[in-house]
Amino acid sequence: MATAAVAPSITAGLRGKLTKKNFGASMPSYAPTYPEFGPEGWDWLDIDMVLIDYMTDAEAAAEWLPAQCELIHIPMAPTQTAVKVVFANYRGGTLPAYKEAIHTIPCLYKGEIYLYVAQIWVDTDSAMASGREAGGYPKKLADIGVDWHGEMGTGYLERSHQRPMGSGNRVASYSFRKTGKMVSIPLPANRKPTFPFPYNLTLPLPEPTGKVQGLPYKTICTRFIPFAAGFKNKWALSQLTGMTWSLEKGELWAGDATLEFRPSEDDPFYKLPVNQILDAMVFYGDMNAKMDFIEDI
16 A cells, blocks of 8 residues: 655754845845935936926826826916926936936925926836835836937937837937027026026026025825735825925026827827927936925825
């Protein structure tokens, strides 16, 4: 009569040594994807950042905006609202060099002006992971171009759901021609430079403080992490997060721009169509950002 095989006993070896006390700055603990961020925040050095403001349909933009925020009303165009698109090349700083494209909606939150980050793309894993985990930004990977040909600049974003990198599926592109220098940064200690309309609305300047200062602006985004199916609560985490950015040192130039979107359900720029270009700028220099607030929703 055959006897049943007896499984050999398993002897425990060394106990694992990884605890919260010796976690790395980010996952994976033994080879962090991005470094630890201190109270000084993030730095970006030697950057080119193209900013293009345009008008789109207010009803469409409201669909994307958190219920805690409000669109900025434009009296002369009540059915329209402003959108700011950013294409940037970051050559150094807290993170390794990377490129970025951002689709934002200017809004009011508790009476203050913020840029709601609706869509955002980068081309490195450290920028994507740190943005999503530390800042709550809805970053995706994409192929991004930010190129210059003398006074002319061109750029693009290419991405598809099936092949996020190297797809050749161009969903956004721009052209930019510099027309004149607007201001040097830091801003003067005792004088407020004057921007013409509509630059004075799309990138308002701070009041003088008696000390030289950068040019600040604020962003807000919706950070959420879902639970796996079957849990009582759908969301493990749901927050609004805010950050204060500052263009610290460099030059801001005005320009003329074109901006074009191609339909893509994975990256739907086109759902906020370009009805009219308002203005365009390019910043050359250094930037810093610090976390402003985190609010559970």
